[in-house]
Amino acid sequence: MNIKSTIWCIFALVCAMSCGKNTQNKNKTSKEVPVYIVKQENTSVSNQFVTDIQAKRNVEIRSRLNGIIQKIYVNEGQSVRKGQPLFKINDAELQMDLLKANATLKQTQADVRIAEVELRQIESLHAKKFVANNELELVKAKLSSAKAKNAFADAERKAVLQKISFTxxxxxxxxxxxxxxxxxxxxxxxxxxxxxxxxxxxxxAYFSIPENVYFELIAHDKLGKHQKIELTLPNGVAYQYKGKLKSAESEIDRKTGSIRYKVLFPNPDHLIKHGASGKLTISEMQNNALMIPQKSTFSIQDKTYIFLVDKNNKVKMTNIKVGTALKDSYLVESGLKKGDLIIYEGTQSLKDGDEIKIKNRL
Structure with a gap:
């Protein structure tokens, strides 16, 4: 090959390389992808919990003595008032015991009066030195004994009366x-x-909060500052009344790693019964929250990334910290600011440093 032919070969090779590079650059810049403008918005963040519903007070009413049910004054499912009679247990035997107790009490009361009269007589004679000191002391002891028996009889009578009240x-x-x-x-x-x-x-309505969530809420002073608390009944219908958050337990359950809270709901129509279940939705307002679509993110080793678009339309893989997950979005805690451009979708076809052409802005 002569010198002239060699020069032409080198020239052709350089042209081919140049054309390939131009074609590669053209392909690189020809990727059209939509971008998303990071915005600050006011949004409602909701969390749902399975709940166990209990009456404000629920007590078992039990018999306090042995006997036969003589009368039932009420029906199952009936609404009753405080102090209203519910059951009557036969008290015939107790009434007999009461008659005996009354008789014993009257006897002991008489014994006390006799002992008091005798003491006055002995005291009068003792003052005139007609009786010895030990005789006076003996009469005083008799009076004390009579009073003790009277007190015991009175206590026995009251015990019988109390048992009768239990009927x-x-x-x-x-x-x-x-x-x-x-x-x-x-x-x-x-x-x-x-x-x-x-x-x-x-x-x-009782529900449990995981230990880590509890401390996060405490750190951000969010407990008790919810905008609204709603209850969904087992049939899927939303309960008409809103609830109020109340404290429940003072300790974290080490077995479950959670702490229980409760929500108080009005129940004027007695629609909700003790032992019912449901689903709580606890919502709070977050103002000026940074929100991005979930489809704009991707994960690598438990870390969340997005492609940030710079002023030269080049993408940079950027690590961000996301907080609450909404239906189709994430709330961003760090790594982005208002007005940033990020790739909206199609992140799987990009790599760090790629130059893109903006298809549209969302």
Missing amino acids: TVTAPFDGVLDVIPHKDGSLVTNGTLLTTLSQLDEVY
């Missing part, structure tokens, strides 16, 4: 009755369950 079982507060397992004529013993009474004008 009429009354409602300890306003509420709704549950099942009545024993009917008229049933024999009950001390501790037998007669029914359960629930105070349903208000109910508590």
